[in-house]
Amino acid sequence: NILVVATSNPGKLLEMQAYLTDLDLELQLKPDELEIEETGKTFSENACLKASQVAAVMGQWAIADDSGLEVEALEGAPGIYSARYGQTDRDRIERLLFELGNELHREARFVCAVAIARPDGAIALQTEGICPGQILHSPRGNHGFGYDPIFYLPEQQMTFAEMTPELKKSVSHRGKAFQTLLPKLQKLDFR
Template identity: 70%
Template sequence: MKKLIVATSNPGKLQEIQDYLTDLPWELHLKPKELEIEETGTTFLENAALKASQVATALGEWAIADDSGLAVDALNGAPGLYSARYANSDQERIERLLKELGNNKNRQARFVCAIAIASPDGIIALQTEGICAGEILKTPQGIGGFGYDPIFYVPQYQQTFAQMTPEMKQKVSHRGQAFETLLPQLHQLF
């Protein structure tokens, strides 16, 4: 069985990626905590490729990385690359976003997920990006998910990410769309 290093130290992220890669003959492993990669890219794709390439090179193994975030039109794409660092907790991130958005009528937003896979020599073998369009609610709805999920409403499904079942969110989310594009390419690669 092939080894694939997930370029994160977060066990939750490992589980999330494993859920998408259940049909592949790979054994997924977390990167070592001491191997820190500075995200210096200017796009989600650049950061995903940077993390995958550096982890693959450092460990001499295949590596997969993702970078994702929320982009709000009325805030010129913020929080964007800084979605996870927008505040200290999920609750504070939501409060800051809602405060900055205020009563703006333009509530259009999108979640973006970029995924990159690097070969052991650090060369990017595959990369893709998934986008889920939606809008920002004025008050949180739902109890599931994490991060901005309670305020990210998907009109097509008339639910926030936090109201969706985990299976539905996995299918319609930005990450789900990125993996839907990536999986056929992965099967061809191996």
Template identity: 65%
Template sequence: MPTVIVATGNPGKLKEMQVYLDDLGWQLQLKPEDLDIDETGATFLENARLKAAGVAKALGQWAIADDSGLAVNALGGAPGIYSARYADSDRARIDRLLGELAGCSDRSAQFVCALALANPQGDIVVETEGLCPGEILPEPRGSGGFGYDPIFYVPDLGKSFAEMLPQQKEAVSHRGVAFGQLMPHLKALTLG
């Protein structure tokens, strides 16, 4: 069973990625805590590439990286690649975003997820980007999910991400779309 390093220190992200990659028979493993890769890219895809390539080269193993966040149209794409660093807690990030959108009629937004897989030499062998369009609610709804989920509304389903069952969210989310696009390429790879 090939081992693939997930270029994150977040066990929750590893668990979420495992759901999508289960059928491949890969053993996923978190990157070492002391291995930090600077996210200096200007886009989600650039940051995913940097993380995957950096971890793969440093460890001499296959590595997969995810860089994702929320892009709000009325805010010029913010918080964008700074989604996790927009404030110091989920509640503070939501409050800041809602404050910045106060009085704004355009509440359109999208969640973005970029994925990159690097071989042990650090070459990116496959990459993709998934989008989930939606709107920012005026106040949080639902108790599931994390991050911006309580204020991200998907009109087609009439629910915020935080109101969806995990299986519903996996099917329509930016991460679900990105993994759906990536899977045929991953299944065709032989990791060695």
């Protein structure tokens, strides 16, 4: 059984691949030239859009993740626009820290919506995971990707970028989304 991983984000891809091992599935990468426009208004709409279109074009089962960071003091920004907030991870972090300035209220949450589509494009499964945390004043840690160095979990006293991949998996938005997804994925009939 082939499952196409519909992402162009290398950091996300690494995590998704790690979370999808131990399954009787052959993971295939989406070709780079196949880009889906994210016209949805929510994370789940965009996850479904990406999974559905990649599945239909390739005639294969496909999985997509749409995720982002919602900052309370910025009324939920950058949210579904997290990838479009800057050119590079560094730009995006710099902009977010600039926008927040010396704001004391630094609560935020990561959201991850995952969708799986059948070869005809119909959505077979959908889940969402959420991880609350805080935005630091400056980056800490070298692991992970994206906004990881400024996203701090008080309970672990670490940023995502200071966590091992295993620890991040156990607490993160994506880890939680996959925890609910995997048992359902195992029960899917891939014919």
